[in-house]
Amino acid sequence: MPLVNNKVGDDCTASGDKALADGQALVDSLIKVVACYRHLASCVGGSTDNLQLRDELRQTREKAQKLAGDICNHLTTHLRDKSLPEGQRKEMELLWVAFSSSLELLHIDMCKVWNMSGIFSLADSSSLVHTGVEGGCSEVAARALSLPDMNEAETKTLPEGLESQERNTMELEINQIDRMIDDMEMKVNVLRWMVEPHGPQYADPISSTDSASMALVPVDEEQQATGSQALCPRSHIFVLLLLFGVIFVATTLSVCVFLFS
DSSP, X not given: OOOOOHHHHHHHHHHHHHHHHHHHHHHHHHHHHHHHHHHHHXXXXXXXXXXXXXXXXXXXXXXXXXXXXXXXXXHHHHHTOTTSOHHHHHHHHHHHHHHHHHHXXXXXXXXXXXXXXXXXXXXXXXXXXXXXXXXXXXXXXXXXXXXXXXXXXXOSSOOTTHHHHHHHHHHHHHHHHHHHHHHHHHHOOOOGGGOOOOSTTTSOOOOHHHHHHHHHXXXXXXXXXXXXXXXXXXXXXXXXHHHHHHHHHHHHXXXXXXXHO
């Protein structure tokens, strides 16, 4: 009887679970940072646009790109491993879809910020749209970057040439994201429409209002059934009375015809 080394199998399973957990943590962090960047990007060109907002956008963008590089290397290494178990491969593919979707959203928002920063310059504050919104987004950026607090920009004046330099840097970073997306598609062939979400994490939860409305359906049906049952005897009585009335009128007319003929 051949011997089976269970310890090696357990070590491989534990290693695969750890890799899956690390990938999940990285993807969750990226999703949070990308969501923060999208929130900050919506303020560009508005009344809350200032030097501090642009600095927060830069820090958030750098954090997202660092996470994207780590996730790409992590998932690519494991998805190209032929010995990866089928169950863990499916979970890795789910992470890959979430990662690639987040990366595309980051690319879209970076292009948006690049275009808006060219239209609305901080050097001309009169060009900003006065939306009436007040306050900054430092708390949101601090939570996304896992920082205790975001320090405000030390200088209130815009340094000369800073905007053009920032736009050039952002253009290079957008091209890097483009190349990363292309490299991902070349290295790992994961068809998004073939990846099926499963488990409670990806399920659509039923809210309390939905469950309450679902619970009320049988009650409504029961009330309707009760009401229909109550209406049935009334309709029967009405038909009987109508029938008796017709018979009475016919009998009366027959008697009158017989008497006066």
